[in-house]
Amino acid sequence: MEDGNVKKPLRQTTNKAKDIFNTYLKHEGGKSIPISSQEEEIQDKEIQKGDKVLNQEEKQAVEQELHKPEQSEIKQLQEEIQILKTTIEQLEKEKKELQEQLLRRVAEFENFRKRTQKEKEDLVKYGNEKLLFTFLEILDDIGNAVQAAKQNSDFNSLLTGLELIWNKARKLFEQAGVVEIENSVGKPFDVELHDALMTVPSELPEGYVVQELQKGYKYFDKVLRHTKVITSSGPTGGDGESK
Numbered sequence: 001m002e003d004g005n006v007k008k009p010l011r012q013t014t015n016k017a018k019d020i021f022n023t024y025l026k027h028e029g030g031k032s033i034p035i036s037s038q039e040e041e042i043q044d045k046e047i048q049k050g051d052k053v054l055n056q057e058e059k060q061a062v063e064q065e066l067h068k069p070e071q072s073e074i075k076q077l078q079e080e081i082q083i084l085k086t087t088i089e090q091l092e093k094e095k096k097e098l099q100e101q102l103l104r105r106v107a108e109f110e111n112f113r114k115r116t117q118k119e120k121e122d123l124v125k126y127g128n129e130k131l132l133f134t135f136l137e138i139l140d141d142i143g144n145a146v147q148a149a150k151q152n153s154d155f156n157s158l159l160t161g162l163e164l165i166w167n168k169a170r171k172l173f174e175q176a177g178v179v180e181i182e183n184s185v186g187k188p189f190d191v192e193l194h195d196a197l198m199t200v201p202s203e204l205p206e207g208y209v210v211q212e213l214q215k216g217y218k219y220f221d222k223v224l225r226h227t228k229v230i231t232s233s234g235p236t237g238g239d240g241e242s243k
Helices: 016-027 037-048 056-126 129-151 155-175
Strands: 178-180 194-200 209-214 217-219 222-225 227-232
Touching: 129 155, 155 178, 194 209
Parallel strands: 194 227
Antiparallel strands: 178 217, 209 227, 217 222
16 A cells, blocks of 8 residues: 555445434334335335435435326226127117117018008908809899790790790809719718718618709819708618518
């Protein structure tokens, strides 16, 4: 050493804030002072600043830095809440539209039901309109025949006119699907076609048709009116009783 004095080793640079804090703890007799985690983080920030003690503004900046994760999470939650609100509003709008559509469909169905019911009633009521219009010709012919009979006493002319009316009427019925059931005299009684009014002894076997009292008719494949007949009870003996 040139001046004969021994130089002291340079003291390692430390953080003044930390030294002050340690000195305070020494004078307080080693009292344990609880320090919150936030305060510890602030102290760490102060240590990172070096020898400079943070002022009030810098402390606020540090606190804001510490609160950034919480603020970010809060902002994210607020965004999610806003998305949920938008979704709820959209669902409410769709719900209202669906309710309106449902009400319209119900009203349309009710109108359709009423219209169909009326059409059905009209079909039943006026279903034979075309057929009856055709049969009006028969009434016209019968009326003309009656007038001719009053003015002319010729029986043969009247009979000829009635035969023409009869043939014309039968043709109109056939065009409408109504046909006569074929003559069943001398044939076995058929419950599907015949309606037996009485039985009489005859030379025919028992259960055979002896006589037709009223013609039967079919409407296509369905019996419109059964043929009214008299059936045989079987041949009679010498005493007049059935064998």
